Amino acid sequence: MPNNQFKKGELYSFITGKASTAIARRLQKNFKQANIDITIEQWSVLYHLWKEDGMSQQQLxxxxxxDKPSITRLVDNLEKLKLVKRVASKDDRRINLIYLTKEAEVLQEQTIDVATQTLNEALEGVTHGxxxxxxxxxxxxxxNLK
Known part of the structure; x- marks a missing residue:
């Protein structure tokens, strides 16, 4: 017996991440208001590099x-902004490792503060439970789906 307690039309909105999309839009707006000139997609790459600098493009x-073309484009654009640099792996020159620059490290605290503020706005009135x-x-x- 299916465990589907959604009304017709609700399920698709849930699955496609209606809340996630709203948070991403608000975060982009909050970045713009704080004069942070990066996209949410670029920020997500930087976020993972702040957690583990020197990841390969596949790890990203x-x-x-x-997908690989999307990450290549994002890394290309982050390089143009002087926020990351590609370094060929010493073990396998076909693999590029992505490292943060000083400019990206400066952005970390500011963007995390804006992201925290955005998440607090999104979760207003929502209990810990x-x-x-x-x-x-x-x-x-x-x-279930991985």
Missing amino acids: CDATFR QIEIAKEVLQKVYD
């Missing part, structure tokens, strides 16, 4: 759920 694909349940449910959905 896996971490951000993007509700957040934990949502995380558990979404993790289960992800685990």
